[in-house]
Amino acid sequence: MANVLAVLEVRNGALRKGSAELLAAARRLADASGGTVDALVCSTGAVNTDTLGAAGADRVLSASHADFANYCPDGTVATVASVSAQYRAIVVSASATGKDLAPRIAARINAPCAMDVTSVDLSGDTIRVVRPVYAGKALQTVDLRGSTVIAVRPGAYAGLGAGKAGANVSITVPPFTKRLDVTGIRTANTGLLDVAEARVVISGGRGLGDPKHFVLLEELAAAFGGEAAVGASRAVVDAGWAEHGAQVGQTGKTVAPELYIAVGISGAIQHLAGMRTAKVIVAINRDKDAPIFKVADYGIVGDLFEVVPALTAAVKQVKAH
Amino acid sequence: MAGSAEYTGVDFYDMDGLLSEEERAVRDTVRAWVDEHLMPVIGECYIEGKFPKQLIPGMAELGLFGANLPEEYGCAGLNNVAYGLIMQELERGDSGIRSFASVQGALVMYPIFSFGSDQQKKHWLPRLASGQEIGCFGLTEPDFGSNPSGMITTARETADGWLLNGVKMWITNGSQATVAIIWAKTGDVNDASSIRGFIVPASTPGYTGKDQKGKLSLRASDTSEIHLADVRLPKDAILPKSAGIKSPLMCLTQARYGIAWGGVGAAMACYDEARRYALNRIMFGKPIGQTQIQQERLADMLTEITKAQLLALQLGRLKDQGKATPARVSLAKRNNVSMACDIAREARRLLGANGILIEYHSMRHLANLESVYTYEGTHDMHSLILGQEITGLAAY
Amino acid sequence: MKIAVCLRRTPDTTAKIVIAAGGTSIDETGVKFVPNPYDEYAIEAAIALKEKAGAGETVVVALGADSVQETLRTALAMGIDRAVHLQGNASADGLENARALADHVRGGGYDLVLFGKLAVDDYGQQTGAMVAELLELPCATAITMLEIADGRATVEREVEGGVEQATCALPAVFTCDKGLNNPRLPSLKGIMAARKKPFDIAPVTVAAGAVTVASLVLPPERAAGRIVGEGAAAVPALMQLLVSDAKVI
The missing domain is CATH 2.40.110.10 (Butyryl-CoA Dehydrogenase, subunit A, domain 2)
Incomplete structure (x- = not known):
């Protein structure tokens, strides 16, 4: 029987997006063998966890500690380790925080670790996961034996409807040494969503001609009403037109949004590696021979300075209805 | 768009297997430098007719000037094959930049090293290697x-x-x-x-x-x-050990040696551009690379480049053994530059109308190579040098 | 300041991936291998920190087959002082590799142990943090800023929607992300000097661990897309597709 612990993320006293998705993945693993899912929430105490039962948690383990105001890897690892013997698998979201946490937990409890997992299954003694490698140019299937730590990629599992009790249980944070002191989070300049989290990503490339033209993309993102982020190709990040946090591609972020709109991006292989798993790809480019059109579901050949404002107006109109 | 994917060279006959680890490392470092620093500015420099002066300190820091001269003068002390590979990679960017490095190394530092006094060498060579003097x-x-x-x-x-x-x-x-x-x-x-x-x-x-x-x-x-x-x-x-016309001609032999490699670099750039374009350019519903005429063009290019690469490499090995005679250098300069001119022209044609734009590189290389064909001993003069070597009879 | 950098050898990021016979690894024929790009940020950070401190030692360590020696020499050519090749076959289980590296680093007197945030082949993203945990050292992953003063490090790392700031005492382990610095190219003199720098080879045996690669496959090709039209006139047709067919708006 595979009991699963899902370690959820908290920021500013609230659960992060992706908590329900993570519970869905945990549920899938647990249900395969009639196991249970516990959600672990490390916080200073006042987090609303009411939705977690509906999202699939049998129990919600709340661990309160004054050091949990910010992300506290050392305290979280100690807390997970104190309960880990009860679980076949420990899952985290493959976010920046989850990917920081997973290998620490794995090393502490002497378990193997798999990152960026897009699919997870239990078969006998083995947990089988699929994960993109070589920047998405190949998919690796890996078998992990014994207790296992898995970071599940955002977007891999939709939230499930199968609700559970979500019974609240308080657990004690064991003593730990706070080796790393996270002092806070400085909000990035854009104020927009992060490309790795957004449902819609609109990326710009050299075709924009000038960094000031990114405003066109920001306007289009704004038309989506807070669910879109603006990304950039490596060429324009290297040229200093956009922050590297916005870079989509092999040396930047890998994104899997529902809608990816590539504007003035030719589609170098390194860029494609970062966005090819998007559900729908739209390309807008002046050059009809641009490689981006080979991966795009829908393409418009034309001047982005005409097409993008027209698209912005059309999206606004649809959203207004 | 031109150059959207990184350049990885042309190596059909596993030339890499004939190079030492250091030689490959030198080639890769110069290739990366050209990608990072030269390619983004070369088009504009070419149109505006100006040398990218701002690149000189970076070139010096990498050690591109007089790289085959000894370390005691602030140089890298490379063998001649590594030196040749530097010239190949610089000319992949632009013949003008390769010319700059050729002149600094083979035509200024080399004569001071070969014909200068100890005092002249100690004074000038480190300053030229560091780019402090041009x-x-x-x-x-x-x-x-x-x-x-x-x-x-x-x-x-x-x-x-x-x-x-x-x-x-x-x-x-x-x-x-x-x-x-x-x-x-x-x-x-x-x-x-x-x-x-x-x-x-x-x-x-x-x-x-x-x-x-x-x-x-x-x-x-x-x-x-x-x-x-x-x-x-x-x-x-005065350079005390210089004596007669043979002294400057020795310098030219050094420079021509580098040009034989440079021609390969320019040709590789044009072939690489043509090959990518042939795969991406759709005409009549299929890539133009799927037409026989462009395939023949590309096949000819790859064949000639491969021959030129082997020629340049063996010349380099001979030079390291002290056996690169002026006539052997003439043969390689003559063949490789002429080959590069032909490939640049064919690449330009394969690119169609786009080929005349500065965004693409082949026409810039083609225009440059017409000078390279003519300088450091014209193609015709090298024919005569080889003719004299073959017959023992001077025709000039 | 004594700094260790743990290095991986990876295929060039432009390499075309072909699956080898056996279906669990890539065919390396004709693939160019380079130092893992993220490790270059670690190498640059190590060299720059030593240059700034004016004293110390930088050491590059790699676990793997003999082919990794060329990669180690690239690090030496960039300016690292000394190389250690932990000669042995790496495991598919990152924890076993982390143990081998931690065993070597332990007792080495290092102020900093640096990694790239991930290797662009297996995307394991775990070795650095595991080594830190095994050595019981402070750790931050995927840092984009690092400052050292008075025996403490201040770092920044990108998280969704912001930049996380943290501090810790040295010694510490960090994994490095793009943005931390701009790695230098090896100079030609550096390439020649690399041959003369100390280079130790230490055989290690890495346990198999609890991970097996079952298969490696190419991702399914995306179905061929279509050009909806030209210019702003095509926007209504595109919207129709996005709203009604794909249902993403």
Whole structure:
């Protein structure tokens, strides 16, 4: 029987997006063998966890500690380790925080670790996961034996409807040494969503001609009403037109949004590696021979300075209805 | 868009397997430098007709100047194959940048190293290696190109030094150089054996460098005329071991060696661009690379490049063994530059109308290579040198 | 300041991936291998920190087959002082590799142990943090800023929607992300000097661990897309597709 612990993320006293998705993945693993899912929430105490039962948690383990105001890897690892013997698998979201946490937990409890997992299954003694490698140019299937730590990629599992009790249980944070002191989070300049989290990503490339033209993309993102982020190709990040946090591609972020709109991006292989798993790809480019059109579901050949404002107006109109 | 995917060279015959780890490392570092620093600016420099001066410190820091000269003078102490690979990679970017490095290394540092006094070497070589001083090489004159022995620039010995008079033309780096190696006759103007080399700081009164305007080739390179009007030099300005026309010709053999590699680099750039374009350009519903005529073009290009690569490499190995005779160098310069011209032209044609744009590289290479075909011994002169080697009969 | 950098050898990021016979690894024929790009940020950070401190030692460590020696020499050519090749076959289980590296680093007197944030082949993203945990050292992953003063490090790392700031005492382990610095190219003199720098080879045996690669496959090709039209006139048709067919708006 595979009991699963899902370690959820908290920021500013609230659960992060992706908590329900993570519970869905945990549920899938647990249900395969009639196991249970516990959600672990490390916080200073006042987090609303009411939705977690509906999202699939049998129990919600709340661990309160004054050091949990910010992300506290050392305290979280100690807390997970104190309960880990009860679980076949420990899952985290493959976010920046989850990917920081997973290998620490794995090393502490002497378990193997798999990152960026897009699919997870239990078969006998083995947990089988699929994960993109070589920047998405190949998919690796890996078998992990014994207790296992898995970071599940955002977007891999939709939230499930199968609700559970979500019974609240308080657990004690064991003593730990706070080796790393996270002092806070400085909000990035854009104020927009992060490309790795957004449902819609609109990326710009050299075709924009000038960094000031990114405003066109920001306007289009704004038309989506807070669910879109603006990304950039490596060429324009290297040229200093956009922050590297916005870079989509092999040396930047890998994104899997529902809608990816590539504007003035030719589609170098390194860029494609970062966005090819998007559900729908739209390309807008002046050059009809641009490689981006080979991966795009829908393409418009034309001047982005005409097409993008027209698209912005059309999206606004649809959203207004 | 041109150059959207990174350049990875052309290696059909596993040339890499014939190179040492250091040689490959040198090639890769220069290739990465060209990608990062030269490719983003070369188009604009070419259109505006200016040399990208801002790149000189970075080139020096990498050690691109006189890289095959010894470490005691601040140089990298590479073998000749590694040196050749540097030239190949620089010319993959642009012949003008390769020319700059060729002149600094083979035509300024080499003669100081070969014909200079210990004091001259210690003073000048580290400064030239670090890019603190920029050099040029004054041999060719308005009326004496292929026949440099006929030069009429003179150096007259005075009580306290030398007095130089004359005009030099087609001098790469001539305007931006801080020091020139000037070749002049110390005896009668009919006496080629009296030719000697002089180290002439550009700040010397009577020395002027003037940009040659209106070039349609090597536009990202400084090509100048040098006027020497009663230029007074101290006694120790002469390169003491220079003796006759063979001294500057030895320098040219060094430079031609690098050009033989450079031609390969330019050809590789054009082939790479043509191949990518052939795969991406759709016409009549299929990539033009799926048409027989473009496949033949590409097959010819790859064949010629592979032959030229093997030629350059074996010449380099011979040079490291001291067996790269001037005639052997002539053969490689003649073949490889002519080959590069042909490939650049075919690549330009394969690119169709897009091929005339500066966003693509083949036409820039084509225009450059017409100069490379002509300088450092014209293609025709190398035919005559080889003819003489074969028959023992001089036809010039 | 004594700094260790743990290095991986990875295929060039432009390499075309072909699956080898056996279906669990890539075919390395004709693939160019380079130092893992993220490790270059670690190498640059190590060299720059030593240059700034004016004293110390930088050491590059790699676990793997003999082919990794060329990669180690690239690090030496960039300016690292000394190389250690932990000669042995790496495991598919990152924890076993982390143990081998931690065993070597332990007792080495290092102020900093640096990694790239991930290797662009297996995307394991775990070795650095595991080594830190095994050595019981402070750790931050995927840092984009690092400052050292008075025996403490201040770092920044990108998280969704912001930049996380943290501090810790030295010694510490960090994994490095793009943005931390701009790695230098090896100079030609550096390439020649690399041959003369100390280079130790230490055989290690890495346990198999609890991970097996079952298969490696190429991702399914995306179905060929279509050009909806040209210019702003095509926007209504595109909207129709996005709203009604794909249902993403």
